[in-house]
């Protein structure tokens with residue numbers, strides 16, 4: 104059976120797995136973005152806190168994903184829970200780092216003039232600094248998304264949702280004719296999702312970035 | 318504009334015309350050995366442009382930023398309209414004070430209209446009122462609202478951005494404006510235009526303005542009063558431009574204004590505004606005897622020969638007359654070089670006369686006819702009278718303000 108034939112035959116599966124994959128990654132990205140931006144906002148003005156946060160969120164990335172999933176297995180059980188938590192941890196660094204870079208890159212003269220006009224700390228952050236740092240932040244979120252799409256596939260080791268299931272099933276049947284098709288369809292599924300997410304990001308970035316700073 | 322004789326809780330003994338009073342204002346930055354601003358005390362009167370000028374690093378910017386507490390003072394007090402604002406809410410204070418910096422600092426992600434609307438929105442004006450205010454301010458700074466309102470800062474030239482910076486600072490109709498080298502990064506021609514526009518604008522809005530520059534020419538042009546500052550923001554002289562130019566208080570001020578400054582002052586008066594001196598003249602029909610007579614009767618060493626139309630054609634000294642005896646008077650001596658029209662400035666006159674043969678500049682009307690001469694005594698006299706009128710002006714000003722007349726004219 105050819106690969107395309109295989110895909111057509113498994114179209115329903117592909118769609119279902121794709122949605123599950125996208126949902127768990129999407130949820131992880133949203134949580135990682137909220138946490139990451141918050142961490143960035145809290146620490147960007149203090150050198151020590153900044154360095155500590157970057158070191159910590161960076162250290163998560165050094166844990167092999169395979170190991171992390173299995174470590175989270177005992178506290179969280181099988182299924183989407185350990186996958187979601189692991190993805191959030193892996194997704195923090197690009198968001199935090201870009202948030203800090205973006206906020207620190209805002210022209211001090213702009214901040215000073217905002218201050219001089221009587222915008223308080225919160226108003227400055229929400230109306231001036233975050234909107235100006237936004238293009239950099241969203242780039243970080245985009246990187247996070249791509250990284251997480253790949254890692255999520257490994258989540259099938261703990262029965263996580265998504266295309267990983269196809270890949271691991273293929274792995275179990277190495278040597279049979281269907282194995283290659285299974286692994287390939289899982290990989291292609293992830294790639295298609297990556298392209299779709301990127302398109303969404305492109306649209307979101309355009310819609311949420313002021314024309315004045317494009 | 319603002320009422321000064323009101324009943325807001327005021328600091329005892331305050332003068333109602335004082336908009337900003339700095340009392341023993343001091344700033345020591347962490348880790349510095351000396352005070353960046355050291356015990357500065359000064360009064361800034363309502364409706365005046367006060368220019369802080371001085372060498373780099375003397376503390377001008379630090380002083381200015383303490384007024385809106387972008388930099389918090391280490392000690393001393395800031396009193397705004399009689400109210401001590403040294404420790405009140407800084408954001409509220411800043412909404413009452415317009416702030417313009419050299420880098421402009423427009424918000425690049427907002428349109429020009431949104432930029433200008435910032436403070437009016439912060440202080441809760443209605444959408445309608447904000448809209449009208451934006452258009453009004455843009456018109457005031459010579460920017461067509463319909464053309465520029467929806468543009469972004471990057472779509473404007475540097476000069477236009479600075480105009481918007483000024484408009485934005487005026488947004489909430491503050492009574493005080495702080496401006497730190499607002500035209501410092503702009504090419505000289507545009508700067509000149511912006512300065513003129515700003516002075517015209519100020520004549521309408523009559524804000525109390527603290528203006529920082531390190532350029533004495535700009536200070537003289539913009540200031541109603543100039544504070545020349547030394548290291549640590551110590552006041553070397555705080556006075557009107559006229560006083561500073563004509564009666565510098567000490568050598569520091571003298572050095573700082575430089576020798577060119579009084580010449581610049583002369584640029585402001587025209588030859589037509591002063592009474593010309595006379596000089597012995599003869600016509601080309603007159604005899605040599607007449608010329609000799611005139612020379613003998615005057616203490617000048619040459620006579621001026623005029624043609625039939627009354628136009629100066631020659632300088633004739635005693636030697637010239639002797640050498641050219643028998644010739645017509647318009648054939649002897651030398652052709653006058655230093656000739657100017659009444660529209661010329663005293664500075665032009667001075668320039669001409671220093672190189673002229675008989676140390677005078679001949680003034681002619683538009684048809685070239687002799688009017689009189691300008692000599693060095695008249696230039697001196699003009700400087701002297703500028704000085705005394707500056708003194709008189711300062712006196713009446715202080716008298717009308719009911720302030721201590723000794724104050725300020727250090």
Ligand SMILES: Nc1ncnc2c1ncn2[C@@H]1O[C@H](COP(=O)(O)OP(=O)(O)OP(=O)(O)O)[C@@H](O)[C@H]1O
Pocket residue numbers: 346347349353371372373374375376377378379380531
């Ligand atoms: N944040 C700071 N930390 C430490 N020292 C500072 C700080 N800001 C200014 N200073 C010092 O305070 C002094 C006064 O600086 P200020 O910026 O007020 O000078 P200025 O008169 O505005 O000079 P310029 O004409 O160069 O702008 C300088 O010696 C400067 O080095």
Ligand SMILES: [Mg+2]
Pocket residue numbers: 377378379
């Ligand atoms: Mg400065």
